[in-house]
Amino acid sequence: MRQDETLSANVWLKCPAKERKNHSLRKRGHSMTVCARMRRDLGLALLSLMSVAVECNGMSPPGKPVLLGCRSPEKETFTCWWEPGSDGGLLTTHRLYYEKENVEGIHECPDYRSAGRNSCFFDKSRTSIWVEYNLMVVASNALGNATSEPLSIDVMEIVKPNTPENVTLLVEERENSPCLSVRWEPPRNTDTKSGWVTIKYELRVKQQNSDEWKEYASGTQAYFSLYNVNPGVVYMIQVRCRLDHGSWSDWTNSTHAKIPNYLQNEKLVWILVSILSAISFITAMCILVMKRKHVQQCLLPRVPVPKIRGVDVQLLKSGRAEDVVSALIFNQNFPSMGPCVEPIEEYLIVSDNYDVPPSSQKRKKSLINRAGIHTDLEIQSTSGQCNGVMAKESNDERDNFEKSNKSLSEDTISNMEPDQLPTQKPQCSNINLINTGTMHPPNHNSVAERIVYPLANSSYVDIQRHENIQEVDMDYNKVKEVNGDNIFIAVKENMEAEEKNIPKDYSRVTEVESDNAVILHIQNISADSSDSCSKEKRNHNTDWTDQKPRNPHVTRPSTGGVCIQLTGSGYVETIPVPPLM
Amino acid sequence: MAHRRTSGSKLFMTVLCMVAACNAVPITELLDRASQRSDKLHSLSTTLTQELDSHFPPIGWMIMPRPSMCHTSSLQTPNDKEQALQVSESDLLSLARSLLKSWVDPLLVLSTSVNTLPHPAQSSISNKIQELQENSKSLGDGLDILSGKMGPAAQTVSLLPYSGGNDIGQDRISKLTNFHFLLSCFRRDSHKIDSFLKVLRCRAAKLQPEMC
Numbered sequence: 001m002r003q004d005e006t007l008s009a010n011v012w013l014k015c016p017a018k019e020r021k022n023h024s025l026r027k028r029g030h031s032m033t034v035c036a037r038m039r040r041d042l043g044l045a046l047l048s049l050m051s052v053a054v055e056c057n058g059m060s061p062p063g064k065p066v067l068l069g070c071r072s073p074e075k076e077t078f079t080c081w082w083e084p085g086s087d088g089g090l091l092t093t094h095r096l097y098y099e100k101e102n103v104e105g106i107h108e109c110p111d112y113r114s115a116g117r118n119s120c121f122f123d124k125s126r127t128s129i130w131v132e133y134n135l136m137v138v139a140s141n142a143l144g145n146a147t148s149e150p151l152s153i154d155v156m157e158i159v160k161p162n163t164p165e166n167v168t169l170l171v172e173e174r175e176n177s178p179c180l181s182v183r184w185e186p187p188r189n190t191d192t193k194s195g196w197v198t199i200k201y202e203l204r205v206k207q208q209n210s211d212e213w214k215e216y217a218s219g220t221q222a223y224f225s226l227y228n229v230n231p232g233v234v235y236m237i238q239v240r241c242r243l244d245h246g247s248w249s250d251w252t253n254s255t256h257a258k259i260p261n262y263l264q265n266e267k268l269v270w271i272l273v274s275i276l277s278a279i280s281f282i283t284a285m286c287i288l289v290m291k292r293k294h295v296q297q298c299l300l301p302r303v304p305v306p307k308i309r310g311v312d313v314q315l316l317k318s319g320r321a322e323d324v325v326s327a328l329i330f331n332q333n334f335p336s337m338g339p340c341v342e343p344i345e346e347y348l349i350v351s352d353n354y355d356v357p358p359s360s361q362k363r364k365k366s367l368i369n370r371a372g373i374h375t376d377l378e379i380q381s382t383s384g385q386c387n388g389v390m391a392k393e394s395n396d397e398r399d400n401f402e403k404s405n406k407s408l409s410e411d412t413i414s415n416m417e418p419d420q421l422p423t424q425k426p427q428c429s430n431i432n433l434i435n436t437g438t439m440h441p442p443n444h445n446s447v448a449e450r451i452v453y454p455l456a457n458s459s460y461v462d463i464q465r466h467e468n469i470q471e472v473d474m475d476y477n478k479v480k481e482v483n484g485d486n487i488f489i490a491v492k493e494n495m496e497a498e499e500k501n502i503p504k505d506y507s508r509v510t511e512v513e514s515d516n517a518v519i520l521h522i523q524n525i526s527a528d529s530s531d532s533c534s535k536e537k538r539n540h541n542t543d544w545t546d547q548k549p550r551n552p553h554v555t556r557p558s559t560g561g562v563c564i565q566l567t568g569s570g571y572v573e574t575i576p577v578p579p580l581m
Numbered sequence: 582m583a584h585r586r587t588s589g590s591k592l593f594m595t596v597l598c599m600v601a602a603c604n605a606v607p608i609t610e611l612l613d614r615a616s617q618r619s620d621k622l623h624s625l626s627t628t629l630t631q632e633l634d635s636h637f638p639p640i641g642w643m644i645m646p647r648p649s650m651c652h653t654s655s656l657q658t659p660n661d662k663e664q665a666l667q668v669s670e671s672d673l674l675s676l677a678r679s680l681l682k683s684w685v686d687p688l689l690v691l692s693t694s695v696n697t698l699p700h701p702a703q704s705s706i707s708n709k710i711q712e713l714q715e716n717s718k719s720l721g722d723g724l725d726i727l728s729g730k731m732g733p734a735a736q737t738v739s740l741l742p743y744s745g746g747n748d749i750g751q752d753r754i755s756k757l758t759n760f761h762f763l764l765s766c767f768r769r770d771s772h773k774i775d776s777f778l779k780v781l782r783c784r785a786a787k788l789q790p791e792m793c
Contacts (some may be wrong), residue, residue, distance in 0.1 A: 076662050101649050128660040130769055132648050154648070156772050195783025195793040196662045196776065198620070220791070244775065245620075247629045 059089030061144025065118075065137040067151040070158045073202055074190045075129060075197050075243060078122050079115040082137040082148060090141035096120040099134040129155040159246030162187035164201065164222075164239045170259035172225075178259050184239050187249065197243045204251070208234040232261040407427040590719030593618075596705055597726045611727050612782040613792065618720040619677075619775040625716065626768040629709050632702050633761050645758060651766035652743045654681050658773055671734035673777045678724045680770045681717060683741035687763055688714050690747055696762060699753045713767075720774075 033115075063085020072078035079496040084094055096109035109120035120135075133155075137148040165188060183403075186192050186199055201218040205226060219226045229235060238251040286297055597611070648654070658676055659665040668676075692714055695699035695707045728735035783793035 101647070102654075124661065124663070130658065130773055131660055154769065156769065191662070193783075193790075193793055194666055195779045196665065199778055242771065245624050436750075525687070 059090050059143060060086070060141075062086065062088045062090070062139035062146045063140045063465075064091035064146040065094055065139045065148040065430070067137055067148050070133075070135070070151070070153050072127070072155050072159045073162050073187070075159050076124050076191070077127050078153075078158060079119055080109075080122075080135055080151075080153075081115070081119045084118055084137075084139055085146055087139070088141050088143055090143055092139050092141040093141045094118065094137050096135060096137050098136070101132040104133075105212060118432065120266060127155060131155070146475070156244075156246070159243050161190055161197075161199070161241055161243050161246075161249045162251045163249045164241050165252075167237065167239050167252050167255045169235075169255055171257060171259055173260075177227065178229055178231060180229045180235060180237075180259065181223065182226065182239070182255075183223045183238055184252070185222060187241060199241050199243060201237045201239060202248070206236045206254075208236060213238075213365060229259050231259045234258045270314065352392055489523045588720070589716055590715050593719045594722050597723050608727070608730055609782070609786045609792070611730070612778065612785050615720060615723045615727060616775070616778040616782045618716060618723065619771065619778045622713065622716045622720060622769040623768070623775040625709055625713050625723050626764065626771045628767050629706060629713070630761070630764050632706060632709075633684045633700065633757075633764060636701055647763050648766060648769065650762075651769065652687070652745070653680055653766065653770050655685075656680065656739055656741055659744050660729065665742060665776065669734070670781055670784060673733055673781050674694050674728055674735040675739075677774045677777045678721070678728060678735075679739040679741060680774050681724060682738055683743065684717060684767060684770060685721070686743045687745065687767070690743075690745065690749065690764055691698065692752070693747070694749045694756070694760070698756060698762075699779065703747070 065082045068081040068083055070078050070080035080096065082096070084092065084096065084497070096112075098104050099106055109122070111121040111123065111127055112119070114121040131154065133153050135151045135153065139146040139148075164184040164186065167182065167184045170183070172179040172181050182203060184201070184318040189198055190199065192199065198220065200220055201222065201224075202215060202216055203224055204215045206213045216224060216226075226235075228499045234256055236254040236256055238254055240249045240251045242248045593614070594622050597606075597614075616743075625726075656676065656679060665673075688710070692710045694718075695703065695710050698704060698706065745759075749763070750756040786792040
């Protein structure tokens with residue numbers, strides 16, 4: 001149809017060719033000749049006809065394509081796109097031609113298909129970096145060609161990577177502050193192993209309801225943690241990257257994440273905890289109340305109250321006096337004193353018809369025992385020693401005394417041949433008998449220091465002569481030892497010449513013949529001290545010393561060298577001394 | 582800023598020297614530091630060219646000299662990834678050092694002529710030019726130390742003299758054009774240096790994949 005029209009046009013007009021047809025009418029100036037005017041009118045008519053005809057057909061040379069740009073996603077390949085111009089109604093092909101720096105010749109695009117329409121893909125073998133490419137696209141159709149403006153690129157300038165991939169979000173619960181952890185992967189096809197490219201990432205965050213994005217740089221790391229996230233809010237996150245210092249990639253599609261509402265969870269937890277604790281508390285209190293007595297015993301044990309055996313507290317509380325007294329002293333076991341024979345002095349009076357010796361002691365009449373000796377068993381109270389001593393040591397000493405009495409009496413009876421006097425048990429006696437050996441008289445001269453044992457009682461032997469007993473005369477012999485309870489064996493000792501009034505005439509009892517006979521041994525005694533007796537004795541024997549001037553024959557009785565405090569004045573009058581008094 | 586850069590470069594230098602003397606810092610560490618510097622260098626050059634382009638009259642595109650006219654274009658460098666991965670470490674380092682050394686003079690020219698640059702962002706550009714110079718200097722020193730550790734092949738440096746003279750033009754257009762041209766050449770070369778060093782770093786730190 002075109003050819004027909006062309007022919008017709010050639011036939012009809014001798015005006016310019018059809019190429020100028022579109023322009024001719026517009027470019028015609030205003031200079032008109034008659035012929036030109038006619039030609040113009042005809043031309044106009046023809047052109048209008050032809051344009052109508054052409055518009056129905058749409059044939060023209062292609063329009064000039066426009067190179068849009070190129071892009072290298074990984075610095076190894078690149079793709080260029082162009083936009084074709086109008087195709088002129090005809091089949092228009094587009095070809096891309098390029099020139100490389102330092103390479104001779106013009107080359108054509110190797111791949112028109114891989115990157116889609118109107119694109120040219122340069123694969124790895126065709127891609128060179130740091131090399132300038134001069135590109136142009138030529139659109140051509142039957143009517144002509146059209147060449148685009150050239151485009152000069154360097155691969156290093158057109159690097160724009162793909163978007164990162166697989167953006168994953170993870171909500172991490174940390175104490176009271178939740179954290180949003182974002183992870184992604186490098187863009188596809190990008191080399192991360194050889195160091196050819198260095199990928200840097202960026203991400204941005206937005207709350208669902210707001211419009212503001214907050215950007216964060218992630219460097220070369222493919223992960224990021226967001227800490228300022230609020231619970232109960234939905235967050236949208238996007239990531240992008242770039243290679244070296246090229247262009248940024250596109251943002252990834254938004255990834256959503258909702259931070260769970262921890263506050264509610266916490267509240268639930270706290271409510272549960274409080275309910276459970278309340279229940280346990282109530283049950284514990286119930287148990288405590290029900291078993292309060294048992295608890296009380298455990299927690300507040302009874303303090304042991306001091307208890308007096310036999311004392312009835314209730315009785316005390318009732319308050320009757322006599323009952324109180326009986327209660328208090330009911331079980332008191334006082335050590336039984338026994339009948340304290342305190343007031344009576346027990347002594348044995350052996351009388352030989354002499355008068356009863358003087359008056360300091362009270363004498364009672366004697367009893368005749370089986371030994372034939374008048375014994376006057378009476379206990380005279382001393383100055384209270386009896387009681388005191390007795391109270392403490394009664395039992396033991398009594399036993400000792402008894403034992404020693406027995407032993408001694410057995411020993412010395414053979415010596416003495418006296419009849420065993422009945423042992424009267426002075427209950428207050430504290431006599432420790434010392435057996436000083438035999439009764440041999442010859443040791444009179446020795447001055448014996450004897451241990452003083454206080455004779456609590458005033459057991460003494462009062463030997464009275466059957467002859468004249470002068471009450472006033474006081475001839476004393478020292479008692480060497482005591483046989484039994486109330487036998488004193490007088491010992492003559494050398495007295496030191498301390499006392500002036502030592503009587504010279506005194507005698508020693510050698511043996512007791514009978515119940516009322518004592519054999520005396522007469523010796524001259526120098527001045528013997530009477531100091532073998534203690535001072536106490538002196539005190540006690542003041543009577544004696546007083547009596548000394550009256551009666552020089554004063555001997556003090558002592559037992560076995562022991563100065564016995566005799567309040568009594570046991571004495572032996574040996575020589576019928578004419579009364580000095 | 583410049584003073585800090587000087588002190589920073591001096592610090593970098595002293596650290597490298599001490600490290601070289603004590604032989605305590607491993608090569609991977611040195612490479613890491615060097616690549617960080619080169620990254621900074623490339624970043625600076627990129628922003629500079631972008632800043633310059635923002636006000637560059639588009640007319641001047643046509644008369645712009647071609648990048649093949651850079652004074653460093655005669656240096657044979659790998660042009661894609663396969664080639665770059667096949668080059669030895671010493672050669673890579675040598676290339677980087679050669680490129681860097683070739684820019685000492687041109688950068689000086691740039692820094693002197695930026696003061697009269699008819700550009701609205703002239704002060705910012707001037708500042709960045711100063712940074713470029715310092716970074717380049719410190720990187721050069723670091724690479725010298727590195728080359729000492731990597732063998733004799735790394736010591737060879739190709740000479741690429743700059744023949745542009747001290748003048749970048751008289752009129753406004755030519756000044757801007759030449760300035761832009763030089764900076765684009767520098768941007769390319771800084772990218773080369775950066776890429777080579779990062780390939781080296783990744784290759785040296787085989788046990789540390791995060792270096793790649």
